[in-house]
Amino acid sequence: MKKIKICGLKRREDIEYVNKYQPDYIGFVFAGKKRKLTYDQVVDLKKYLTSSIQVVGVFVNEDISFVEKLVKEHVIDLVQLHGQEDQKYIQALKEKVDVSIIKAIQIKNEDSFNEHYDVDYYLYDHGTGGTGESFDWSMLKEVDKPVFLAGGINLLNIDDALKKNVYALDVSSGVETDGFKDEKKIKKIVRRVRNEG
Numbered sequence: 226m227k228k229i230k231i232c233g234l235k236r237r238e239d240i241e242y243v244n245k246y247q248p249d250y251i252g253f254v255f256a257g258k259k260r261k262l263t264y265d266q267v268v269d270l271k272k273y274l275t276s277s278i279q280v281v282g283v284f285v286n287e288d289i290s291f292v293e294k295l296v297k298e299h300v301i302d303l304v305q306l307h308g309q310e311d312q313k314y315i316q317a318l319k320e321k322v323d324v325s326i327i328k329a330i331q332i333k334n335e336d337s338f339n340e341h342y343d344v345d346y347y348l349y350d351h352g353t354g355g356t357g358e359s360f361d362w363s364m365l366k367e368v369d370k371p372v373f374l375a376g377g378i379n380l381l382n383i384d385d386a387l388k389k390n391v392y393a394l395d396v397s398s399g400v401e402t403d404g405f406k407d408e409k410k411i412k413k414i415v416r417r418v419r420n421e422g
Contacts (some may be wrong), residue, residue, distance in 0.1 A: 228393035229418040230281065230373060231400060231411060233260035237273060239406040244275045246415040249393065251278055256285035256307065259404070260397070264295070271300055281305050281327065289318050296322040303327060305348065315342055327373060332360040338368065348395060351376035365389055380410060383417045394418060 231243055232252030243251050251274070253267045254260040262270075271280060282301035284292060285308035295301045304318065305327040315326065325345040330337055332349050347370050351360040359377035362385065371392030378386050379399030386394050400410040 226420070227387060227391065227418055229415055230393055230395045231406075231415075232281070232283065232375075232395055232397040233401075234270065234406065235260055235262060235266075236406070237270065238408075240270055240273045242406060242408045242411045243278060244273070245408075246412050247275070247278065248411075248415055249279065250281050250303070252281040252283050252305065252395070252397070253301070254283040255287060255291075256283065264291075264300075267295075268298075268300055279303060283307055286310065289314070289321060292318060293321040296324050305329060306344075307348075307350075312342055315344060319343075329375075332364065332376075335364055335366075338364070338366045344370070346371050346373060346392065348373040348375055349391075350395075362386070362389055365391070378414075380413055380417070383414055387418065 228249040230250035230252060231248045233254055234240060234243065234251050253262055255262065279302045281303045282292065282295050283305045292304055303325045304322065307329040318326065327346040327348050328342045328344040329348040329350055330340050332351065347368060349372055351358045373393045373395045374386060374389060374391040375395035377399065378394055378396045396414055400407055400414055
């Protein structure tokens with residue numbers, strides 16, 4: 226069965242929703258504007274999160290020492306790199322932390338699947354991420370790592386996404402209404418992934 230990640234949580238209510246419906250992963254974003262959180266905000270929200278849900282920290286070209294701090298203080302369980310981090314950066318990070326690393330790859334065309342990094346997972350997204358748009362999923366290719374599929378997944382296309390040979394689905398704007406996480410949408414999308422209706 227596919228895993229499900231709900232990304233971009235910002236509020237105490239968002240934590241209550243995920244505690245109730247139990248996705249496999251949630252994401253706290255440390256970049257951008259729309260969903261960016263500070264260290265203190267994430268530490269506070271994490272206090273209320275059920276321990277069975279794994280926390281992914283989402284970073285864009287972040288200083289390695291900050292990522293290391295979050296991992297060593299057990300604020301996050303996995304690291305997602307969503308910028309221009311190269312293999313040199315990844316190697317330096319791996320020397321500091323011992324957690325799984327997800328590397329986001331922007332799918333622009335078929336050549337995008339030829340990018341390779343020494344990480345645990347790939348995340349395929351449309352453009353820079355956070356756009357709420359999907360890339361052409363028919364381009365998906367078999368690769369040698371588990372893949373998180375992201376970008377514009379919502380209740381209208383979740384059934385198509387579930388047919389793809391990927392490890393996990395990563396949903397953010399697809400479970401929002403007016404820019405905020407929507408409990409009913411989270412409930413429905415988690416249940417669809419778990420085949421519970």
